[in-house]
Amino acid sequence: MDEPVLLTGAGGRVGQAILNGIGDAYDWRLLDREPLPAAKVPDAVPDADRYVADITDERAVRDAMRGVGSVIHLAGDPRKTAPWDSVLRNNIDGTQVVMRVAAEEGVERFAFASSNHAVGGYETDDRTPDLYRTDDDYRLDGTELPRPGNLYGVSKATGEALGRLYHDEYGMSVVCVRIGNLTKDHPPREYERGQAMWLSHRDCAHLFDRCLNADYGFEIVYGISNNDRRYYSIERARDVLGYDPQDNSADYTFEGEPKVEDPPADES
Numbered sequence: 001m002d003e004p005v006l007l008t009g010a011g012g013r014v015g016q017a018i019l020n021g022i023g024d025a026y027d028w029r030l031l032d033r034e035p036l037p038a039a040k041v042p043d044a045v046p047d048a049d050r051y052v053a054d055i056t057d058e059r060a061v062r063d064a065m066r067g068v069g070s071v072i073h074l075a076g077d078p079r080k081t082a083p084w085d086s087v088l089r090n091n092i093d094g095t096q097v098v099m100r101v102a103a104e105e106g107v108e109r110f111a112f113a114s115s116n117h118a119v120g121g122y123e124t125d126d127r128t129p130d131l132y133r134t135d136d137d138y139r140l141d142g143t144e145l146p147r148p149g150n151l152y153g154v155s156k157a158t159g160e161a162l163g164r165l166y167h168d169e170y171g172m173s174v175v176c177v178r179i180g181n182l183t184k185d186h187p188p189r190e191y192e193r194g195q196a197m198w199l200s201h202r203d204c205a206h207l208f209d210r211c212l213n214a215d216y217g218f219e220i221v222y223g224i225s226n227n228d229r230r231y232y233s234i235e236r237a238r239d240v241l242g243y244d245p246q247d248n249s250a251d252y253t254f255e256g257e258p259k260v261e262d263p264p265a266d267e268s
């Protein structure tokens with residue numbers, strides 16, 4: 001593990017899932033363009049390790065990167081409907097700055113928040129909705145070409161390509177995690193696609209913990225829980241990162257309630 005760890009987008013949903021799970025395990029530098037309220041910051045992180053900055057500001061990013069061993073890069077526009085000007089600035093320009101500065105500063109491990117939307121185009125009319133169901137064996141495993149279904153997905157595929165570049169040019173270990181659908185406490189309600197790609201908060205924290213500790217060169221993995229119903233393989237994440245997810249959307253009803261186990265049969 002290479003510390004300190006720079007976490008960009010620390011105040012967002014994924015950032016908070018990570019900090020709530022492994023916030024005490026690392027020496028963090030937290031960066032977000034919005035100031036983080038105290039409730040979003042682990043107690044041990046001093047003011048000096050909190051950076052309010054935009055990731056397109058190279059000088060600020062370089063300042064936050066100095067001496068950093070690992071990066072988890074989440075900051076960006078997460079909307080699948082995001083317009084080009086926003087994904088170009090926040091997701092492409094911003095990611096290029098963070099990755100290049102990380103490589104130049106000698107960062108060892110870099111985990112990039114990619115997305116299911118980098119490959120959303122594989123969900124063709126003839127494959128859906130069967131794809132989202134347990135008895136369908138179609139799987140994407142990370143070796144397929146990107147196939148974005150929107151401009152946001154294009155920006156995530158571009159981030160993956162930047163990761164490949166900075167791995168090849170600088171030897172920085174880069175893992176691109178195609179995150180599914182992160183929700184807290186239960187899978188997305190009444191949403192087949194979301195349940196097939198559910199990522200629970202504890203599996204999210206564990207997965208990024210593995211990204212900070214495993215040995216890899218350049219990898220693309222899927223970030224979902226151990227869902228029975230899935231069309232993304234998690235074998236690569238298991239093999240390379242040692243990912244061992246604990247949650248499964250099949251343990252919940254379609255409405256998102258925990259399934260109650262049948263009581264043992266009365267033997268009297």
Ligand SMILES: NC(=O)C1=CN([C@@H]2O[C@H](COP(=O)(O)OP(=O)(O)OC[C@H]3O[C@@H](n4cnc5c(N)ncnc54)[C@H](O)[C@@H]3O)[C@@H](O)[C@H]2O)C=CC1
Pocket residue numbers: 008009010011012013014015031032033034053054055056073074075076077078079089090094113114115116178179180181182183
């Ligand atoms: N939440 C999910 O289910 C998924 C998220 N992702 C990716 O994970 C990352 C985090 O997503 P969420 O936490 O859901 O989003 P979010 O919107 O909750 O958090 C993003 C954070 O990044 C910050 N940010 C945005 N642009 C910035 C910039 N230019 N400079 C500095 N900070 C900036 C925001 O202030 C915010 O705190 C994103 O890159 C998103 O594309 C990918 C797939 C699924």
Ligand SMILES: O=C1O[C@H](COP(=O)(O)O)[C@@H](O)[C@H](O)[C@H]1O
Pocket residue numbers: 078079080115116117179180181182193194
């Ligand atoms: O990349 C992302 O994907 C998730 C899931 O996509 P959806 O189309 O099923 O909603 C989305 O919730 C998240 O905001 C986005 O960043």
